[in-house]
Amino acid sequence: MKASNVTLLRNARVWTMAAEAPWDAPQECVVVMAGGLIDWLGPLAHLPAAKTAAIEHEFDLGGRAVTPGLIDCHTHLIYAGTRAAEFERRLQGETYESIAQSGGGIRATVAATRQATAASLLADAMRRAQALMNEGVTTVEIKSGYGLEEATERRMLATARTLGQTLPITVKTTALAAHAVPAEYESADAYIDAVIGWLGPWIDDGLVDAVDVFCERIGFSARQTQRVFEAALARGCPVKLHAEQLSWQGGCELASAYGALSCDHLEHLSEAGVHAMASAGTVAVLLPGAYYYLRETQRPPVDLLRRAKVPIAIATDHNPGSSPTLSPLLMLNMAATFFHLTPAEALAGLTCHAATALGLRDRGVIAEGRRADLCVWDVDHPRELTYAFGVNPLHRRVFAGQMP
Numbered sequence: 001m002k003a004s005n006v007t008l009l010r011n012a013r014v015w016t017m018a019a020e021a022p023w024d025a026p027q028e029c030v031v032v033m034a035g036g037l038i039d040w041l042g043p044l045a046h047l048p049a050a051k052t053a054a055i056e057h058e059f060d061l062g063g064r065a066v067t068p069g070l071i072d073c074h075t076h077l078i079y080a081g082t083r084a085a086e087f088e089r090r091l092q093g094e095t096y097e098s099i100a101q102s103g104g105g106i107r108a109t110v111a112a113t114r115q116a117t118a119a120s121l122l123a124d125a126m127r128r129a130q131a132l133m134n135e136g137v138t139t140v141e142i143k144s145g146y147g148l149e150e151a152t153e154r155r156m157l158a159t160a161r162t163l164g165q166t167l168p169i170t171v172k173t174t175a176l177a178a179h180a181v182p183a184e185y186e187s188a189d190a191y192i193d194a195v196i197g198w199l200g201p202w203i204d205d206g207l208v209d210a211v212d213v214f215c216e217r218i219g220f221s222a223r224q225t226q227r228v229f230e231a232a233l234a235r236g237c238p239v240k241l242h243a244e245q246l247s248w249q250g251g252c253e254l255a256s257a258y259g260a261l262s263c264d265h266l267e268h269l270s271e272a273g274v275h276a277m278a279s280a281g282t283v284a285v286l287l288p289g290a291y292y293y294l295r296e297t298q299r300p301p302v303d304l305l306r307r308a309k310v311p312i313a314i315a316t317d318h319n320p321g322s323s324p325t326l327s328p329l330l331m332l333n334m335a336a337t338f339f340h341l342t343p344a345e346a347l348a349g350l351t352c353h354a355a356t357a358l359g360l361r362d363r364g365v366i367a368e369g370r371r372a373d374l375c376v377w378d379v380d381h382p383r384e385l386t387y388a389f390g391v392n393p394l395h396r397r398v399f400a401g402q403m404p
C-alpha cells in the first residue's frame with residue numbers, strides 16, 4: 001500500500017539546519033515527503049526506484065532555498081484589546097514599570113480579555129497566527145496569562161488548542177497564570193496558592209504543554225516560582241521561565257535546577273546562570289522585539305552563552321504591551337543588529353533551537369523521519385532573511401507535507 005500523499009520536491013537547495021550541515025554550500029537535492037514526514041532527501045541520481053514509483057505529486061522549486069518551517073517558541077498571541085494608548089504614554093517618558101504600578105499595562109489587557117468571548121479571542125488570534133504563517137511559521141507556542149482567574153485562563157488555553165485544530169499550524173500551549181498578581185488578591189503568595197490549585201485540572205484536561213512564570217521584581221520571586229514549578233513537575237508537565245528581563249532575580253539558576261526547557265529574555269543573566277543553563281541543557285530564548293520596544297540598553301550575554309554552548313533561540317514574544325510584532329523575519333534582523341547573532345545563529349534560533357525550547361524532537365531540522373514542515377524562499381541564500389528587514393521573500397510554506 002502507498003503511503004499517503006507522496007510528494008517529490010525537485011531542484012531544492014536545502015539548508016537542513018542540522019548541527020553539522022554546511023552554511024555556505026547547501027545540499028542540492030530532491031526531497032520526498034510522505035505521510036506528513038520527510039521520507040527521503042538526497043541527490044536525484046540516488047533516489048531509489050521504489051521511491052520514484054510511489055510519487056504522486058511533483059513540484060519543481062527552481063533552485064530556491066529551503067529551510068525548516070519557522071518555529072515561534074514564545075508568544076502571547078491570545079488577548080483582547082490594544083495598548084496603543086500606553087505606547088503613546090511611554091513615548092512621553094513613562095516607563096513600563098511605572099505604567100504597570102499605576103494599574104495600566106497588563107491589567108488593562110486582563111480587563112479586556114476577561115470580558116472577551118471565546119469566539120472573539122479565537123477570531124483575533126487566528127488573524128495574528130495567519131500573519132505569522134505568512135512569514136513561514138509552522139509551529140507556534142501560545143501562553144495564557146491575561147486572565148489571572150481560573151475561567152479566563154482556561155478559556156485562553158482552550159482557545160489556543162482550538163486554534164491549532166483550526167489552522168494548519170502546530171500550537172503548543174503554556175500556562176502562564178503566574179504572569180502578574182491580579183488586583184483582587186492581597187498578596188502574591190495568596191495568588192500563587194490559587195494558581196497551584198488550577199494547574200492540576202488544566203494539565204489533567206490536556207490543556208497545558210508547559211508551565212511558565214514571570215519571575216521579576218514586578219512579577220514573582222524565585223521562591224514563588226519554585227512553588228509553581230514543583231506543582232507542574234509533580235504532574236509531569238515541563239517548565240520554562242520569563243527570567244532576568246528587567247533585573248537579576250536568580251531565576252535561571254532556579255529554572256535550570258528544575259530542568260526547564262527554556263529561560264526567556266535574559267538581558268540581566270549572570271555568568272552563574274549561563275553555566276547552570278549549560279549544565280541543564282536549558283535553551284536561552286532571546287526576544288529582541290521586547291528589547292527594542294522597551295528601549296532596553298543591556299544586551300543578553302550572547303558571548304557567554306556561545307562559549308558555554310547554550311542553545312540560543314529567538315522568538316517574537318508577540319504581546320500587546322512590549323512586543324506587538326507579528327514578524328519572525330524582523331526578529332532575525334533584530335537578533336543580528338541588537339544581539340550580534342550571526343545569520344546562521346539567528347536562523348537556528350527560529351528552527352532547531354526553537355524546537356528544543358518547546359521540547360519537540362520531531363522538527364526544526366530537515367532530516368528523514370522528521371515532520372515535513374518547510375519554508376521555500378525566493379532567496380539565493382538564507383542569510384538574506386536576516387540581512388533584509390521589512391521584506392518577506394516566502395515563496396511557499398509547507399505544513400506536514402501539504403503544499404499550498
Ligand SMILES: [Zn+2]
Pocket residue numbers: 074075076242317319
Ligand atoms: Zn513573554
